[in-house]
Amino acid sequence: MHTGRMRDLLVAALASLPPGPIAVAYSGGLDSSVLLHALAGLPAARERGLRAIHVDHGLQTSSREWGSVCKSVCADLDVPLTVMSVDVERSSGFGLEAAARRSRFAAIQSTLAEDEVVAFAHHRDDQAETVLLKLLRGAGPEGLSAMRKLRRFGVGHAWRPLLGTSRTTLRSYAEQVGLDWISDPSNADTVIDRNYLRMDVLPRLRKRWPEADASITQSADWVRAAADFIEHESNLALARVQGLDPATLRYLQWLELPDALRDPVLRRWLRAIDLPEPNRYQVGELVRQLAEAAEHKLPCIRWPGAEIRRYRDLVYALRPLQMPEAQWRVAWDGKPLPLPAGLGTLRLVDNRGEDLTPAASLSFHVRFRRGGESLRVAANGYTRELRDLFQEAGIPPWERGRIPVVVDAEDQLLAVGDLWISDAGRTCLARHAAHLAWEHALTPA
Structure with a gap:
């Protein structure tokens, strides 16, 4: 040259x-x-x-x-x-x-x-x-x-x-x-x-x-021009099908996308939330299960480093979940309590948000849900099944067993994480001018 x-x-x-x-x-x-x-x-x-x-x-x-x-x-x-x-x-x-x-x-x-x-x-x-x-x-x-x-x-x-x-x-x-x-x-x-x-x-x-x-x-x-067009369109499509939580997609709308957009939208979504992408077989299996699974089913597709789960009209992308042992239970005097399975720390804090000095009169136990629990969330109110509270709050089923519950010596439910406090739990905490604080990330990102 x-x-x-x-x-x-x-x-x-x-x-x-x-x-x-x-x-x-x-x-x-x-x-x-x-x-x-x-x-x-x-x-x-x-x-x-x-x-x-x-x-x-x-x-x-x-x-x-x-x-x-x-x-x-x-x-x-x-x-x-x-x-x-x-x-x-x-x-x-x-x-x-x-x-x-x-x-x-x-x-x-x-x-x-x-x-x-x-x-x-x-x-x-x-x-x-x-x-x-x-x-x-x-x-x-x-x-x-x-x-x-x-x-x-x-x-x-x-x-x-x-x-x-x-x-x-x-x-x-x-x-x-x-x-x-x-x-x-x-x-x-x-x-x-x-x-x-x-x-x-x-x-x-x-x-x-x-x-x-x-x-x-x-x-x-030529393929570059097509790829650039697909990239542009998939960016617009993702904005239409992504849920309010960035780690969710409205799966029916995603399934309705043209074949040329469905896969790119999925990959763009996963990259944006820093999760590894599936191979083509896994994408096909995801499409099949979402299209065929009955409404009450909870399909889950996994690949190394990630999984996608369906609940109601959304699919959730998350890292593989760790579940606490079913029989895990510890006595708790209010000191910061590290929870198993990377589920954060449970604390009792004062009105300034600072850790409460443990008191001998505090005698709680912490465990995880086992099914059938209920609590009364307001004085003179109705006793509510915990299952119903979870459903009303839209908490996905796979997260319900990862939320710590606080009970008394007789296993009466006092609190569910820092989501709900029973009437009895509120009375007990008020006696010590204490508040329950749960530092956590329900779905690790």
């Missing part, structure tokens, strides 16, 4: 870039060496504050030497360099390549200034490989649209100005200007899926279809 064409390409890309300094993700390999060299030759890039970031994964014995090479190159180009070392978790379950990428991205994001732009050297061949990998893994429109030219990246942006440029073109540029670069031996390991595609599959496709890379990239652009 003629250096003038590379210059023109980057000048045009810079003109449409959001304001902010630029940091090149610099591995020392061919692609990032070309990008760093070309940007270093542009006054417009330097004026924004150009620097480089090198991440040492420690996966190769010579990785420290690569850092030294990068320092030398950046010194020659008069570009500041930040070198970072990371420990890649080899047993993450994502595979070594994906784990290294996650560690690298996390390290880069940790050093970014607000609105700083990270320039990655991904090119057209990388894009074609990514599309094929996503296709083979059964990805939807968002995955098949592969890498965006510009997207949010931590507090900054990820920028890929070379997505329309081939690897052959970058090599031509490097040879023309006399660049040296680092060759990572792991790039030749065809056990790694991406390398297998690069070295064995794509060469065969190109031999039969010479424009394979351009065609795949063009398809990715």
Whole structure:
């Protein structure tokens, strides 16, 4: 590639870039060496504050030497360099390549200034490989649209100005200007899926279809447009079907969404409340159970780290629940009482909200619901079944056994968490100028 064409390409890309300094993700390999060299030759890039970031994964014995090479190159180009070392978790379950990428991205994001732009050297061949990998893994429109030219990246942006440029073109540029670069031996390991595609599959496709890379990239652009439209529509749809509690959805309205929106809305909802997403089978099972389960049933779909439960006209997304032991019961003198199963702390407080000094005359017991409990919530009022109070308050059934109840020595119900106080419990607490306080999160977020 003629250096003038590379210059023109980057000048045009810079003109449409959001304001902010630029940091090149610099591995020392061919692609990032070309990008760093070309940007270093542009006054417009330097004026924004150009620097480089090198991440040492420690996966190769010579990785420290690569850092030294990068320092030398950046010194020659008069570009500041930040070198970072990371420990890649080899047993993450994502595979070594994906784990290294996650560690690298996390390290880069940790050093970014607000609105700083990270320039990655991904090119057209990388894009074609990514599309094929996503296709083979059964990805939807968002995955098949592969890498965006510009997207949010931590507090900054990820920028890929070379997505329309081939690897052959970058090599031509490097040879023309006399660049040296680092060759990572792991790039030749065809056990790694991406390398297998690069070295064995794509060469065969190109031999039969010479424009394979351009065609795949063009398809990715079309899918990107569709994915952006779906993203926009799913954002609007989520606003329509989400309950007042952000962790709930109106499930009938969700089921009525078009197939193209139902899955994206579900995933957008779960991401927003920081819960892991299900696989396609689990989504299908959720749809089936919600559509077929009788109204009085309480379907629950689980996957690692999350579960979705239905109650009335809502579904609730939550982390897997911990339930206290059915027979758990302790004596309580009013001191702060840590509850089992991560259910918070029960306290007796004074009118200022401060912990009450325990008194010998205080003799309560704390346990959890066992069924059949009742209490009188007002003087001269009716005795009410606790079950009915729960239903009237709309408390989901799975939470009812996680609410502590306070009883006296004869097991008479005095309080249900800090939700209801019986007439007898109110009289007892008033004698000590005390109030019941339960610090908790009924549904962990």
